[in-house]
Amino acid sequence: MDVVSDAISTVRLGRPSSDRVRVSGSWSTRLAPYGGAGFHVVLEGGCWLLPDGGAPVSLGSGDAVLLPHGTGHVIADSPLDTLGVERAVPFEHWVDGRGPRPPSTASGEVEMLCGKYRLDRSRLHPLMAELPAVVHLPNRVGSHPELRAVIELLGRELGGQRPGSGIAVPGLLDLFFVYVLRSWMAQGEAGAWSAVLGDPVAAAALRVLHSDPSAPWTTGRLAAEVGVSRPTLARRFSTLVGRPPMAYLTWWRLTLAATLLRDTPDPLATIARQVGYGTPYALSHAFSREFGTSPGRYRAGSAERASTEAPPVES
Structure with missing residues (x-):
């Protein structure tokens, strides 16, 4: 993707x-x-x-x-x-x-x-x-x-x-x-993201992270994949995207986890593996820190919101 x-x-x-x-x-x-x-x-x-x-x-x-x-x-x-x-x-x-x-x-x-x-x-x-x-x-x-x-x-x-x-x-x-x-x-x-996706270094790094977010990425490994030095990647990515590559990856993994909690019945252990966390506990801790709620409560709240929303009228 x-x-x-x-x-x-x-x-x-x-x-x-x-x-x-x-x-x-x-x-x-x-x-x-x-x-x-x-x-x-x-x-x-x-x-x-x-x-x-x-x-x-x-x-x-x-x-x-x-x-x-x-x-x-x-x-x-x-x-x-x-x-x-x-x-x-x-x-x-x-x-x-x-x-x-x-x-x-x-x-x-x-x-x-x-x-x-x-x-x-x-x-x-x-x-x-x-x-x-x-x-x-x-x-x-x-x-x-x-x-x-x-x-x-x-x-x-x-x-x-x-x-x-x-x-x-x-x-x-x-x-x-x-x-x-x-x-x-x-x-x-x-806006700014037009410039981000037009930059060869930042855009290439984002493509790599989005194509395999569960891989054990480091800034050095990502820089090697993109074909630039570690300082060059860190500087250009941070300047354009607004956060360092690994901070963006952490946010994106947790966003994907939230989507899977909302859209699938998969257990937390399965979701943790899919988004690059070694254990359900590690994912739960990071998720709670990012979103202010536990994965279980987030999933329950998403299901409750979905059940109370009327489906859109199709033409």
Whole structure:
């Protein structure tokens, strides 16, 4: 696995949900803050995004927007004053009873894909944590070709009941998430992790650690694997990533352990071996120090949260 794939995999829960909606005239709808990430793609027409505490964003045809931290927001046909924002219809009521509609040429009509990803925000990878509240990717000729392709495929799949769409749509939504992150990282205003993954030494070290986190790594062994001196690796890695290589490895091993506790019934001894700890006791001690709770309590809490969360509505 590469760093971006791992960063997504460790926080992703269940399957994403999505709706294809078509509206015209004067309208507004509110999406409450959410323990995940929301997204919108404008397929036709234009509208406005009004994030809580942020400036309005004009969205045109083909624009994609991701709200990676689940920021509450309103989408509307025009910018709204405070009273207009307060009167926006909750999204769940707004789409209730709506199904795919045939194409229309009505003036002022807007067609969108709207959806959510369920994420476990308790252990965000720094790459995910540094994303801004709103990632807006305008539709420009020649830009983000992979993202444009997956948007087109999503529009087709959500336009009607097609054989295999129950598998195709979640897979395309996962691709959409990846391509949005790639596109954002390719932009000049992307955060520190764009520089990290663009640095040959730091990126190579991260690939090695993520490919085999349970190996008995030392800074010297990692430097030899990457092909640089130990001081060079320690300096460049620490400067770009914000912590030394072995400190990052410890954090990543414990993050993987938390994911396995959440997603599998494996006993602690098995998980300890998978993430590079010699004994369950060693893992339990390190886990409690990092997360402030024991592995057993963490697993029980994850199961309790999962049982009380309603599953997302699939389109």
